[in-house]
Amino acid sequence: MTQTQYTIKALTEALSKGEVSSVELTREALKAARDDSNNCFISLSEEHALRQAQDADLQIKQKAGCFLTGIPMAHKDIFCTKHSTTTCGSKMLKNFAAPYDATVVKKLDDAGMVCIGKTNMDEFAMGSSNESSFFGVVHHPWDFDYVPGGSSGGSAVAVAKGYVPFATGTDTGGSIRQPSAFCGVTGLKPTYGSISRFGMIAFASSLDQAGPIGVSALDVAHLFAFMSGFDKRDSTSAKRQDNWVDSVKSEGFTAQHTPKKIGLPSGPILNMISYQKEFETARRQIESAGHSFIEVDLPNLEHSVPVYYVLASAEASTNLARYDGVRFGHRCSEPKSIEDLYKRSRGEGFGEEVKRRILTGTYTLSVGYFDDYYVKAQKIRRKIFDDFAATFSKVDAIMLPTTPDTAFKLGSLDDDPVSMYQQDLFTVPASLAGIPALSIPCGFHNDLPVGLQLIGPANSEKTILEIACEYQKNTSWHLTRPNSNYVLERF
Amino acid sequence: MTNKTNHIDIAHLANLAKVEIDEATELKLQDDINSVVKMISKMMEVDTTDTLPLKSPLDSPQRLRPDEVSENPNQGLLQRGAPETKGGFFTVPRVIE
Numbered sequence: 001m002t003q004t005q006y007t008i009k010a011l012t013e014a015l016s017k018g019e020v021s022s023v024e025l026t027r028e029a030l031k032a033a034r035d036d037s038n039n040c041f042i043s044l045s046e047e048h049a050l051r052q053a054q055d056a057d058l059q060i061k062q063k064a065g066c067f068l069t070g071i072p073m074a075h076k077d078i079f080c081t082k083h084s085t086t087t088c089g090s091k092m093l094k095n096f097a098a099p100y101d102a103t104v105v106k107k108l109d110d111a112g113m114v115c116i117g118k119t120n121m122d123e124f125a126m127g128s129s130n131e132s133s134f135f136g137v138v139h140h141p142w143d144f145d146y147v148p149g150g151s152s153g154g155s156a157v158a159v160a161k162g163y164v165p166f167a168t169g170t171d172t173g174g175s176i177r178q179p180s181a182f183c184g185v186t187g188l189k190p191t192y193g194s195i196s197r198f199g200m201i202a203f204a205s206s207l208d209q210a211g212p213i214g215v216s217a218l219d220v221a222h223l224f225a226f227m228s229g230f231d232k233r234d235s236t237s238a239k240r241q242d243n244w245v246d247s248v249k250s251e252g253f254t255a256q257h258t259p260k261k262i263g264l265p266s267g268p269i270l271n272m273i274s275y276q277k278e279f280e281t282a283r284r285q286i287e288s289a290g291h292s293f294i295e296v297d298l299p300n301l302e303h304s305v306p307v308y309y310v311l312a313s314a315e316a317s318t319n320l321a322r323y324d325g326v327r328f329g330h331r332c333s334e335p336k337s338i339e340d341l342y343k344r345s346r347g348e349g350f351g352e353e354v355k356r357r358i359l360t361g362t363y364t365l366s367v368g369y370f371d372d373y374y375v376k377a378q379k380i381r382r383k384i385f386d387d388f389a390a391t392f393s394k395v396d397a398i399m400l401p402t403t404p405d406t407a408f409k410l411g412s413l414d415d416d417p418v419s420m421y422q423q424d425l426f427t428v429p430a431s432l433a434g435i436p437a438l439s440i441p442c443g444f445h446n447d448l449p450v451g452l453q454l455i456g457p458a459n460s461e462k463t464i465l466e467i468a469c470e471y472q473k474n475t476s477w478h479l480t481r482p483n484s485n486y487v488l489e490r491f
Numbered sequence: 492m493t494n495k496t497n498h499i500d501i502a503h504l505a506n507l508a509k510v511e512i513d514e515a516t517e518l519k520l521q522d523d524i525n526s527v528v529k530m531i532s533k534m535m536e537v538d539t540t541d542t543l544p545l546k547s548p549l550d551s552p553q554r555l556r557p558d559e560v561s562e563n564p565n566q567g568l569l570q571r572g573a574p575e576t577k578g579g580f581f582t583v584p585r586v587i588e
Contacts, residue, residue: 099568192548206547235553306531317508324509326581331574335584339509347511355510356520360527362508363499373531378544380537385545417523418530434548458548 007479008071008165008219015060015070022060022070022114026053029072029116032163038139038148040158041074044117048083052114059112067222067252069112074167076155077118078125079105079210080199088201089121089133089151092329092349102199103231104168104210111226119154119167123351124320125175125203127151128423129413132353137410141183142448142482146407149179155213156183162481166214166223170200172207173308174402174427177439180213181402181451184441186468186478187213188220189427191458192434193238195224196231204315205236207308207431216478217440217468221253224461244462255469262286262454262467263296263395272425274405275450278443282452282471283399289470296391296398300383301429307384308428309421310364310377316354317361323349356417381432388433392457397464400426402439402451430455438464441477449477499524 014020026049033041049072056070080086080098087093101109108115122132130138130153138153140146141160148157152169156179159167169176171189180187188211195210202208212223225248231237264270264283273279287293325331325345332344350358364373391398404425413420430437435458442452454464472478501521505512512520547553566579575582 096572099565099571232556235556236547236549238549300537303534303537306534309527310531310534325574326583327570328572329574338583338586341584342509343511346509350510352516352519355505355512355516356523356527358508358510359501359504359520360524362504363524363528364531366504366507373534375544376534376537376539377531378546379539379542380534382542382545383537383539385548385550418526421527421530432548 006165007215008068008222009216011071011165012067022053022056023050025070026050026072026114026116029164032161033116033158036161036163038141038144038157038161039136040119040138040154040161040163041117042077042087042089042120042135042154043084045084045115049114049116052109056112056114065112066226066249068108068226070114071166072114072116072164073108074117074119074155074158074164075105075115076121076152076168076170078121078170078201079168080201081105081115081118084118086118086201087135088125089123089135090349090351090354091134092323094134094330096328098199100199103196103233104227105199107227107229116164119152119158121154122151123354124201124316125151125170125172126316126353126357128174128178128420129408130154130179131410131414132351134351139410140407140448143407145409146448147182147410149182149407151175152213153179156180156185156187159183159185159213159215160481166212166219168210169213170208170210171431172203172312173431174424176211176213177402177427177437177451177453178423180439181441182407182449184449184477184480185213186215186217186220186438186440187211188224188438188461189430189436190224190228190461191238191436193236194228194240194459196229196234196237198231198233202319204312205319206315207312217438217465217472218253218255220438221248221461221465221469225249225253240459242459253465255466257290257466257470259290259292260396260463260467261394262291262293263391263398264293265298265301265398265400266295269301270401272404273401275401275443275445278445278450279401279452282442285474286399286467286471289474291467293399294395296395298387298391298429300380300387303380304384304428304432305421305425307377307380308424308432309360310373311381311432313357313361314365314374315361317358317365320354320358325349384429385433388429388435388457396456397460397467398455400453400455402426402453406445406448406450426453434458436461436464438468440468440471441480443477499528
C-alpha cells in the first residue's frame with residue numbers, strides 16, 4: 001500500500017561509496033519535479049542545478065564534501081536567489097530578480113547542496129492552506145482534493161512526494177510545522193534569531209524564522225546545523241552560547257539517550273484534536289522509551305491566536321509598505337499621479353488574503369486602537385513567554401499536537417478566515433515565544449497524516465531532536481509515502 | 492470594544508494602506524475583518540495589569556552596526572528589477588505641478 005522514502009543519510013552514503021553521482025540524483029529529481037502534478041514548484045533551475053551537481057561530484061571525489069554535498073533540494077520561493085526569480089507566491093513579485101542570495105541560500109550552496117528550483121507557497125507566506133498563491137493551489141500528496149497546509153506547502157509536498165529529501169521553509173506562526181504535519185514529513189521551526197533572515201522576504205519580522213523540512217529528525221538536525229549561525233547582515237541574528245551546531249557540522253549528529261521530562265498541557269485543550277488516539281499512542285511510545293510525562297499549565301495558550309493575528313498583521317502592514325510600484329515589483333499601467341501609482345500597483349499586485357492582513361494591521365495600528373489591540377497583544381505575548389519560561393523550569397520539553405485536525409478539503413475554509421486562523425492554535429505559541437518547535441509524523445487519521453510537536457526552551461534544538469530521533473527509530477511514519485510517489489527505488 | 496467593530500470603515504483603511512479595492516472586495520473584506528476583529532477582541536478578557544509589552548522574543552535592544560561602508564552595491568544590478576528608471580533614477584509620475 002505504501003512505499004518508503006530515503007533520507008539524506010542514505011543518499012550521502014550512496015554518494016560517498018560511488019553508487020550514484022550527484023548529477024544522476026539531480027537529473028532524477030528534476031525529471032520528477034517536471035512531471036509533478038501537485039503544483040509544488042514555481043520555477044525550476046535545471047542548468048544551475050546540473051552545474052552545482054557537477055561541482056558536488058568533484059568535491060565528493062576529492063573527499064572534500066560534507067553530509068549535505070551533492071544532495072538535491074529546493075528553496076521556498078521566499079528566499080532571494082540570484083540565479084532565478086523570487087516571487088514570494090505573489091503577482092507583486094512575479095518577475096522579481098533578486099540582486100543577491102539570501103544567507104540561507106549561500107550557506108547551503110557552500111555545503112555543496114544542489115538547488116533544483118523554488119517551491120510554491122501562500123502569497124507572502126500568509127496562509128495555512130497554500131490556496132493564496134498567485135501561482136495556484138498546491139495539492140496534498142496523499143489526496144489531491146485536500147490542502148497540503150501552508151505557507152510552506154510546496155516545500156512539504158516536494159519532500160513528501162520524494163522529489164527532494166529536503167526543502168527550506170519559513171515559519172511565522174506555523175508555516176513549517178503545519179504543512180509538515182499535514183503531509184507526513186519532519187519540520188523544524190528553530191529558535192528565533194538562530195537562522196539568518198537576510199534575503200528572506202519579510203512578513204512579520206519579530207516572528208519570521210527559517211527552518212528545514214526533511215524526511216527524518218536526524219536529517220533535520222544536520223540541516224539545521226548547516227543553515228544556522230550568526231549573521232551580521234541580520235540585526236536580529238543571535239549568537240549561540242554552545243558549540244553543538246559546530247560539532248554536528250564537523251562530526252555529525254548522534255542522538256544520545258538521556259531520559260527527559262516532558263510536559264503535557266492540562267485542561268480541555270487536548271480534547272479539541274480529532275486524532276486523540278494517534279496522539280496518545282505516540283505519547284506512550286515516547287514514554288516507553290524511558291521519558292516521563294507530567295501535566296503542565298499554559299494558561300494563556302488559548303489567547304495565542306488572537307495575539308498572533310494582531311501582531312503578525314500589524315508587522316505585515318508595515319513590512320509590505322515597501323511594495324509601492326517604484327523600486328521593484330508590479331507597477332500599474334499609466335499611473336496618473338503618485339497616489340494612483342501606489343494604490344493601483346498595490347491593489348493589482350496583492351491578493352485577497354494579503355489585503356485582508358494589511359487592512360487588519362492598518363486597523364489595529366491606527367489612532368485610538370493602537371493601545372487596545374497592538375500594545376495589549378504585546379502584553380499577552382509577554383505572559384505567554386513567561387508561561388513557557390516557568391514551565392521549562394520543570395520540564396525539558398513540551399509535547400503538543402501540531403494541528404487540531406488532519407488536512408482539510410481544498411476550498412472548504414475559503415469564506416471563513418477565522419476558522420482558517422484557528423488552524424494555528426498549537427503552532428503560534430512557540431512562534432510568539434521565539435522558542436524551537438519540531439513537528440514529526442505520528443500516524444494517520446482518516447487516511448491522512450497527522451503530527452505531534454516537541455517544543456523546547458530557546459536553543460534546545462538538540463533536546464527535541466534527540467527525543468524525535470529516538471521516536472523515529474521505533475516508528476516508520478516519517479518514511480511512509482503514498483503509492484503514487486516518485487521514490488529513489490534503487491537504494 | 493465590541494462597539495468599535497461596528498464602525499470599521501474599509502474604504503478609509505484601504506486609503507491609509509494605499510491599496511485600491513473594488514466594491515465587491517470591499518464588501519467581502521468588511522465581513523471578514525469584522526469577524527477577525529471580533530476574534531481578536533477576546534484578548535480583552537486577559538488581565539494585563541503591570542505586564543510589560545514584549546516586542547521581540549530576543550527582548551533586548553536591537554543590535555546596531557557601525558556606521559561605515561561595508562559593501563559596494565552595483566547600482567545597475569539593484570535597479571534591474573525597477574519598473575521604470577531614467578539616468579540611474581527611479582521615476583514616478585510628476586509630484587509637483
